[in-house]
Amino acid sequence: MFSPPPINHQQARMILPQGTRDVLPPEWAWREHLRGKVAAQFSSWGYQGVELPALELQNPQHPQDSRAFKLIDSGGEVLALRSEFTTAVQRLVRLRFPGGPFPLRLQYGGRLWLRSQASELGRLREFTQLGVELIGVSTPQADAELLALSLSTLQAVGVRAQLEVGHPGFLDALLEDAGLPDTLKGQLHDVLDRKSGPDLSALLASAGLGGELERTLSVVNELYGGPEVLAQARRLPLGMRAAAALAHLEQVAELFGQERLLFDLGMSRRYLYYSGFTFRAYAEGSPRQILGGGRYDSPNYDSPDGAAQGGLSGAGFALGLERLTEVAARHLPPEPEVVLALDTAGAEHARSLGLIAEGCWTGDLGELARYAALRGIRRTVRGTGFGTLAELTGAGEATA
Amino acid sequence: MTPLAPTPITLALPKGRIFEESIELLARAGLPLSLPEKSRALQWKMGHVTLLELRNQDVPVYVDLGIADAGIVGKDVLAESGRSIYEPLDLNFSHCRLSLIREVGATGPVHRVASKYPRLSAAYLSGRGLSAEIVRLSGNIELAALTGLADAVVDLVQTGSTLKANNLEELDVILRSSARLVVNRTALKLKRSELRPLIANLRELVAVNGKLAAPARG
Numbered sequence: 061m062f063s064p065p066p067i068n069h070q071q072a073r074m075i076l077p078q079g080t081r082d083v084l085p086p087e088w089a090w091r092e093h094l095r096g097k098v099a100a101q102f103s104s105w106g107y108q109g110v111e112l113p114a115l116e117l118q119n120p121q122h123p124q125d126s127r128a129f130k131l132i133d134s135g136g137e138v139l140a141l142r143s144e145f146t147t148a149v150q151r152l153v154r155l156r157f158p159g160g161p162f163p164l165r166l167q168y169g170g171r172l173w174l175r176s177q178a179s180e181l182g183r184l185r186e187f188t189q190l191g192v193e194l195i196g197v198s199t200p201q202a203d204a205e206l207l208a209l210s211l212s213t214l215q216a217v218g219v220r221a222q223l224e225v226g227h228p229g230f231l232d233a234l235l236e237d238a239g240l241p242d243t244l245k246g247q248l249h250d251v252l253d254r255k256s257g258p259d260l261s262a263l264l265a266s267a268g269l270g271g272e273l274e275r276t277l278s279v280v281n282e283l284y285g286g287p288e289v290l291a292q293a294r295r296l297p298l299g300m301r302a303a304a305a306l307a308h309l310e311q312v313a314e315l316f317g318q319e320r321l322l323f324d325l326g327m328s329r330r331y332l333y334y335s336g337f338t339f340r341a342y343a344e345g346s347p348r349q350i351l352g353g354g355r356y357d358s359p360n361y362d363s364p365d366g367a368a369q370g371g372l373s374g375a376g377f378a379l380g381l382e383r384l385t386e387v388a389a390r391h392l393p394p395e396p397e398v399v400l401a402l403d404t405a406g407a408e409h410a411r412s413l414g415l416i417a418e419g420c421w422t423g424d425l426g427e428l429a430r431y432a433a434l435r436g437i438r439r440t441v442r443g444t445g446f447g448t449l450a451e452l453t454g455a456g457e458a459t460a
Numbered sequence: 461m462t463p464l465a466p467t468p469i470t471l472a473l474p475k476g477r478i479f480e481e482s483i484e485l486l487a488r489a490g491l492p493l494s495l496p497e498k499s500r501a502l503q504w505k506m507g508h509v510t511l512l513e514l515r516n517q518d519v520p521v522y523v524d525l526g527i528a529d530a531g532i533v534g535k536d537v538l539a540e541s542g543r544s545i546y547e548p549l550d551l552n553f554s555h556c557r558l559s560l561i562r563e564v565g566a567t568g569p570v571h572r573v574a575s576k577y578p579r580l581s582a583a584y585l586s587g588r589g590l591s592a593e594i595v596r597l598s599g600n601i602e603l604a605a606l607t608g609l610a611d612a613v614v615d616l617v618q619t620g621s622t623l624k625a626n627n628l629e630e631l632d633v634i635l636r637s638s639a640r641l642v643v644n645r646t647a648l649k650l651k652r653s654e655l656r657p658l659i660a661n662l663r664e665l666v667a668v669n670g671k672l673a674a675p676a677r678g
Contacts, residue, residue, distance in 0.1 A: 224649060255643075256547040256548070257550070258640065259547070281548075284648070285652055342646050342650055346646075347527070348645075
């Protein structure tokens with residue numbers, strides 16, 4: 061494999077590791093505003109917050125293990141920096157809520173780290189997700205609730221979004237029923253994930269497969285768009301599992317309102333733990349999805365035999381705070397005015413009016429005026445009276 | 461003209477001959493395009509379509525990141541980019557093959573391979589259980605085999621006449637390439653009213669062309 065030469069950090073004068081960034085004042089305020097709105101929305105639907113450690117014990121079964129940052133603990137054990145939340149929340153539920161009560165509604169928020177993320181537009185290696193998990197139930201009603209919650213959350217922060225649903229179990233079942241070897245199934249998942257018509261034909265031809273399977277998979281490759289997709293899917297020759305996956309999707313769509321959804325039945329598994337229904341949200345005018353989620357069954361990676369050992373079914377979604385900040389920034393309320401408080405009573409008065417009051421750190425009026433001009437402060441407050449910056453030093457001097 | 465205003469779309473096309481062929485094909489598929497006058501412009505707006513003229517390696521980048529909604533690029537460049545974007549159609553022009561090339565009669569072990577395609581070369585070698593060092597070069601790759609810089613090279617072959625003239629032979633075909641239509645993952649869904657008919661029209665045109673001129677695919 062080609063790999064770039066190691067970077068000499070000193071020589072390159074690199075100040076931050078690639079794929080990380082500082083968050084500066086106006087953006088920080090937007091982030092916190094959005095974080096608060098989103099968390100409040102989750103809370104009002106009954107999702108209680110949990111906090112999870114950013115340091116985890118490394119586990120080769122973890123779905124993101126190959127992409128996670130690793131550290132060595134003092135005893136020599138390998139630790140991993142948190143790389144996704146769903147697995148961690150499952151661990152927490154098994155440990156802290158073994159008996160429920162179910163359904164259990166939890167929300168979380170925090171940073172994630174991925175080692176191998178290409179560092180370009182919106183793809184940081186350190187990023188923040190906010191999300192929910194609805195655990196212990198697997199009904200279409202539960203899936204419809206998550207769709208409704210994700211849309212209302214995006215609406216609450218002023219983002220116009222379009223939801224798209226799929227069911228990787230559908231494609232999985234079709235390939236399973238065709239009795240294909242695992243390697244070929246893997247290749248077909250990859251080809252269908254890219255909706256590559258030419259590669260699909262070439263792959264089937266090289267495997268000596270054609271006929272009904274090729275016709276079916278070519279149709280599946282085109283099964284994206286509005287609710288008409290469901291009817292097209294129903295006309296395909298489906299085995300029991302594929303039919304069941306389609307039926308589940310139809311029920312969810314029925315409950316949520318199918319005219320409000322886009323569908324993609326060629327959606328393949330991008331995360332191995334999503335075995336059931338999956339969904340994502342596209343924000344108007346943003347080239348990448350802003351929210352994604354789905355249903356999984358029993359990803360108990362801590363136990364040697366997975367599902368058999370107390371795995372839980374659940375579903376959830378997460379949204380990326382960095383992308384949300386970009387997309388939602390236009391809809392934010394204006395910041396309150398900042399004033400310079402010349403005494404404590406003035407500061408309290410201004411704050412009681414909802415303004416931001418900064419205190420004086422010196423008696424040097426020229427210094428205060430210079431600072432205020434740089435900071436964009438136009439008014440002062442003393443007691444209950446407001447004044448202009450010019451009055452602070454006598455007319456004309458404050459423009460330095 | 462349709463009564464509804466069409467959704468604006470941005471297309472990424474590679475410079476050179478493939479740019480002209482692409483514009484002709486897209487115009488026949490119903491887009492309001494014509495070959496722009498020679499100028500220093502880097503992008504053109506024609507009706508609801510914005511065209512970006514790029515180096516071919518940059519087309520997958522623009523499409524993956526959503527700066528362009530769709531684009532046309534060789535399968536060789538797309539595969540080398542490693543980007544997972546939608547790739548609905550083989551446009552059946554600009555055919556070439558990516559091959560393993562050595563000097564005629566060379567029999568020694570392959571320890572070093574030179575290529576403009578380091579990712580595909582590495583995948584090919586590891587798929588055959590070979591471990592060789594990959595040297596990334598930018599042009600006239602054949603020279604690496606002739607001068608001893610590398611024991612073999614991985615490069616594009618169109619007619620094979622350069623190889624013959626330089627006493628080189630093609631030992632294995634790694635990938636058969638032709639121009640592909642590529643589409644951004646979000647755009648295919650959100651701009652499907654514009655992109656689906658375009659894909660359908662192109663598919664029909666390619667099928668008709670394929671019947672007229674026998675495809676050079678083996």
